Amino acid sequence: MATLSVDLEVQAQATRAAARQLAQWSGADRQRLLSAIATTLEQEAPRILAANQADCEAATTEGIAPALYARLKLDADKLAAAIAGVRDLAQLPDPLGQIQIDRELDEGLILQRLTCPVGVLGVIFEARPDAVIQIASLAIKSGNGAILKGGREAICSCQAIVAAIAQALAEQQAPVEAIRLLTSREETLALLKLDRYVDLIIPRGSNSFVRFVQDNTHIPVLGHADGICHLYVDQAAAIEKTVTITVDAKTQYPAACNAIETLLIHEAIAPQFLPVVAAALHEKGVSLRGDAAAQTIVPMEAATEEDWRTEYSDLVLAVRLVPSLDAAIAHINEYGSGHTDAIATEDAAAAAQFFSQVDSAGVYHNCSTRFADGFRYGFGAEVGISTQKLPPRGPVGLEGLVTYKYVLSGDGQIAATYSGAQAKPFLHRDR
Amino acid sequence: MATLSVDLEVQAQATRAAARQLAQWSGADRQRLLSAIATTLEQEAPRILAANQADCEAATTEGIAPALYARLKLDADKLAAAIAGVRDLAQLPDPLGQIQIDRELDEGLILQRLTCPVGVLGVIFEARPDAVIQIASLAIKSGNGAILKGGREAICSCQAIVAAIAQALAEQQAPVEAIRLLTSREETLALLKLDRYVDLIIPRGSNSFVRFVQDNTHIPVLGHADGICHLYVDQAAAIEKTVTITVDAKTQYPAACNAIETLLIHEAIAPQFLPVVAAALHEKGVSLRGDAAAQTIVPMEAATEEDWRTEYSDLVLAVRLVPSLDAAIAHINEYGSGHTDAIATEDAAAAAQFFSQVDSAGVYHNCSTRFADGFRYGFGAEVGISTQKLPPRGPVGLEGLVTYKYVLSGDGQIAATYSGAQAKPFLHRDR
Numbered sequence: 001m002a003t004l005s006v007d008l009e010v011q012a013q014a015t016r017a018a019a020r021q022l023a024q025w026s027g028a029d030r031q032r033l034l035s036a037i038a039t040t041l042e043q044e045a046p047r048i049l050a051a052n053q054a055d056c057e058a059a060t061t062e063g064i065a066p067a068l069y070a071r072l073k074l075d076a077d078k079l080a081a082a083i084a085g086v087r088d089l090a091q092l093p094d095p096l097g098q099i100q101i102d103r104e105l106d107e108g109l110i111l112q113r114l115t116c117p118v119g120v121l122g123v124i125f126e127a128r129p130d131a132v133i134q135i136a137s138l139a140i141k142s143g144n145g146a147i148l149k150g151g152r153e154a155i156c157s158c159q160a161i162v163a164a165i166a167q168a169l170a171e172q173q174a175p176v177e178a179i180r181l182l183t184s185r186e187e188t189l190a191l192l193k194l195d196r197y198v199d200l201i202i203p204r205g206s207n208s209f210v211r212f213v214q215d216n217t218h219i220p221v222l223g224h225a226d227g228i229c230h231l232y233v234d235q236a237a238a239i240e241k242t243v244t245i246t247v248d249a250k251t252q253y254p255a256a257c258n259a260i261e262t263l264l265i266h267e268a269i270a271p272q273f274l275p276v277v278a279a280a281l282h283e284k285g286v287s288l289r290g291d292a293a294a295q296t297i298v299p300m301e302a303a304t305e306e307d308w309r310t311e312y313s314d315l316v317l318a319v320r321l322v323p324s325l326d327a328a329i330a331h332i333n334e335y336g337s338g339h340t341d342a343i344a345t346e347d348a349a350a351a352a353q354f355f356s357q358v359d360s361a362g363v364y365h366n367c368s369t370r371f372a373d374g375f376r377y378g379f380g381a382e383v384g385i386s387t388q389k390l391p392p393r394g395p396v397g398l399e400g401l402v403t404y405k406y407v408l409s410g411d412g413q414i415a416a417t418y419s420g421a422q423a424k425p426f427l428h429r430d431r
Numbered sequence: 432m433a434t435l436s437v438d439l440e441v442q443a444q445a446t447r448a449a450a451r452q453l454a455q456w457s458g459a460d461r462q463r464l465l466s467a468i469a470t471t472l473e474q475e476a477p478r479i480l481a482a483n484q485a486d487c488e489a490a491t492t493e494g495i496a497p498a499l500y501a502r503l504k505l506d507a508d509k510l511a512a513a514i515a516g517v518r519d520l521a522q523l524p525d526p527l528g529q530i531q532i533d534r535e536l537d538e539g540l541i542l543q544r545l546t547c548p549v550g551v552l553g554v555i556f557e558a559r560p561d562a563v564i565q566i567a568s569l570a571i572k573s574g575n576g577a578i579l580k581g582g583r584e585a586i587c588s589c590q591a592i593v594a595a596i597a598q599a600l601a602e603q604q605a606p607v608e609a610i611r612l613l614t615s616r617e618e619t620l621a622l623l624k625l626d627r628y629v630d631l632i633i634p635r636g637s638n639s640f641v642r643f644v645q646d647n648t649h650i651p652v653l654g655h656a657d658g659i660c661h662l663y664v665d666q667a668a669a670i671e672k673t674v675t676i677t678v679d680a681k682t683q684y685p686a687a688c689n690a691i692e693t694l695l696i697h698e699a700i701a702p703q704f705l706p707v708v709a710a711a712l713h714e715k716g717v718s719l720r721g722d723a724a725a726q727t728i729v730p731m732e733a734a735t736e737e738d739w740r741t742e743y744s745d746l747v748l749a750v751r752l753v754p755s756l757d758a759a760i761a762h763i764n765e766y767g768s769g770h771t772d773a774i775a776t777e778d779a780a781a782a783a784q785f786f787s788q789v790d791s792a793g794v795y796h797n798c799s800t801r802f803a804d805g806f807r808y809g810f811g812a813e814v815g816i817s818t819q820k821l822p823p824r825g826p827v828g829l830e831g832l833v834t835y836k837y838v839l840s841g842d843g844q845i846a847a848t849y850s851g852a853q854a855k856p857f858l859h860r861d862r
Binding site: 020023024103105109111116118119199200220238241244245247248249252253351355356357359360361362363364365366367368370371372376377378388389390391393394395403404405406407408409410411412413414415416418419426428 | 451455549630669675679683684782786788791794795796798801807820822826835836840847
């Protein structure tokens with residue numbers, strides 16, 4: 001382990017140095033680089049698909065779970081879609097060098113706040129080889145280096161993809177070490193300890209996997225473990241519209257993190273609403289688990305305290321009746337995961353209170369929680385969804401891969417001039 | 432300890448609930464509240480100063496260090512300055528409810544990204560009772576609750592100040608529990624473990640104290656441990672101008688985190704520059720510690736590897752000769768703390784390379800590092816200076832105490848409409 005960490009540290013230093021070079025490339029040059037990568041990936045498609053075939057065969061021999069197999073399998077369509085994603089990304093505006101503040105502190109003393117790359121991303125993902133293509137291209141677009149650690153089962157696929165990317169980088173005279181692939185399991189933990197060389201960890205995988213990553217690193221983590229989303233049906237909800245929203249939020253893609261897990265219903269509207277929504281959900285194959293009050297209106301399995309904390313990721317929905325908007329907000333803040341929560345109501349004041357008091361990254365009114373997504377928000381790319389309180393929060397686009405620095409340019413200015421009894425005042429004039 | 436944690440958890444929950452109420456106050460109302468707090472602090476000044484007198488006497492009996500005593504001592508002028516700070520803060524623009532994104536995803540489906548409070552701040556500080564006034568008012572301005580843990584030696588002063596603030600809150604019908612004071616040492620560690628109820632930790636104190644806080648919490652920490660700032664004197668530096676900058680950056684306030692600790696000099700200019708700057712620094716009482724090459728030009732104590740990693744916070748300056756700009760950048764990225772680093776040069780290309788490749792929150796050209804400060808940047812208030820890579824970075828104003836949420840308003844829109852073969856395209860039209 002000691003040797004491994006030292007090796008990895010040396011490699012990570014090289015990635016950081018390569019990233020620093022990449023950061024100096026212009027936006028147009030990084031755009032061309034991404035186009036070249038897309039072209040090389042297309043040329044190397046047969047090799048990549050063959051490597052994936054080898055991974056799939058080995059995984060089948062080892063008895064891989066069907067869901068994991070589906071994520072591992074890379075067919076020509078999935079690869080073409082990933083490559084199209086690289087071309088789309090190339091076209092997005094350059095996230096670097098954006099001027100956030102441009103201020104004259106005094107005559108000739110100019111302060112600018114400019115976006116710049118974070119540095120080196122540590123990306124750990126299970127199975128999915130197409131994630132390598134996506135993450136590597138996001139890193140290059142944002143001028144970052146990336147150290148990628150793929151699942152053991154996808155090792156041949158990942159190596160073939162990274163070899164193609166490296167070839168494109170070399171052909172374009174770009175720093176090849178900017179994108180690096182790790183393949184051994186021991187390296188995951190070592191990567192999480194590389195505080196000095198890795199600036200941001202992006203985990204892609206199951207809830208428990210993300211939680212493991214969060215618990216084992218001091219490096220900032222972009223992502224979320226749980227997605228326990230709620231729909232609260234207010235007493236002033238429009239029933240038909242709300243039934244449609246409920247069905248979409250639960251069933252349109254139940255495995256998504258932005259699908260609802262708990263339906264809270266104001267007790268005044270429950271006798272009218274619950275039977276209708278229960279029938280509509282039943283038709284889609286959803287099982288309900290309710291508290292005692294809900295069970296008196298529609299027969300369903302009993303929910304326990306544990307249900308309020310569960311992300312089913314499946315066609316199961318917990319149902320709880322609440323006496324008030326306040327009680328609904330309290331339930332969401334207590335049991336939710338801060339992802340996305342919605343209110344259905346025709347009462348604007350109730351919606352405003354919900355917006356203000358629910359502590360979640362997304363607070364919605366009269367629409368499905370399934371809109372919580374970087375592409376749907378118009379970000380062009382999604383790096384992840386964060387449920388932490390501090391920014392970046394919610395669906396995170398390229399913005400999440402850049403930071404900023406303060407650049408101050410003068411011609412000999414010193415602090416003493418602006419201090420003490422004879423202090424010259426600052427101008428603080430935005431330009 | 433178990434009981435203490437439970438108590439503290441209950442208290443923290445109450446602070447969170449109070450903060451949620453405060454967050455609903457309008458900007459104008461929070462402004463009025465701050466004015467009322469300033470007035471009450473003025474009225475209670477005799478009581479506060481007497482309490483501080485008691486703290487100072489107890490500290491003297493216990494043989495407090497002079498530097499700590501200076502920070503503990505609150506005289507009428509210092510108190511008046513702190514109260515004036517509250518009035519200034521009241522006048523700043525409201526940091527809440529700012530619209531960062533305003534986008535029509537589709538007809539009638541409106542996405543807004545709005546700034547909102549972080550929630551509850553955990554603030555831990557040594558000695559300085561005036562910090563209570565500053566932090567409590569920053570918290571109220573930004574709609575946050577605050578749990579304050581002051582040093583044991585300042586206990587009477589802190590209690591008197593918080594009592595005055597609580598009185599003003601009560602008189603204005605504001606949630607009194609939004610600002611809470613902890614006083615026992617055991618509570619510090621317990622506070623650092625309150626992930627569920629505290630959203631941001633702000634430590635105020637020595638480097639080792641901040642490092643202790645960073646190492647003992649999973650809650651995000653706003654602050655920095657070290658301030659190891661550099662000035663690099665390029666071969667194309669203007670000597671006279673650069674001497675003035677060097678003297679200011681080292682001596683204008685040597686204990687500040689933005690004072691320089693190491694002077695890097697290009698070996699081509701060192702024979703001309705070093706004797707002049709050494710004489711100017713000597714006049715200000717600065718001791719130099721140089722590498723072998725520097726010592727051949729001007730006699731000085733020898734620097735060791737340890738010196739490059741040391742924040743002297745005193746009239747001591749390490750000196751190293753470097754063969755190139757690249758070497759200077761490498762030194763800064765290796766030994767620096769990512770705070771603020773400057774280049775002195777008349778060569779614009781050298782400055783541009785320095786700006787791009789030095790990984791620090793502040794990169795300066797031809798001016799003193801001492802400008803790295805929220806007030807000097809025109810932020811009106813400074814919450815702290817962050818040396819982490821991700822935002823908020825550098826001097827952090829009120830912006831560091833707010834986050835954002837995505838607010839999506841519709842009239843029954845569902846994701847299914849925008850999915851599959853018949854998918855309706857999104858508008859993504861910024862308003």
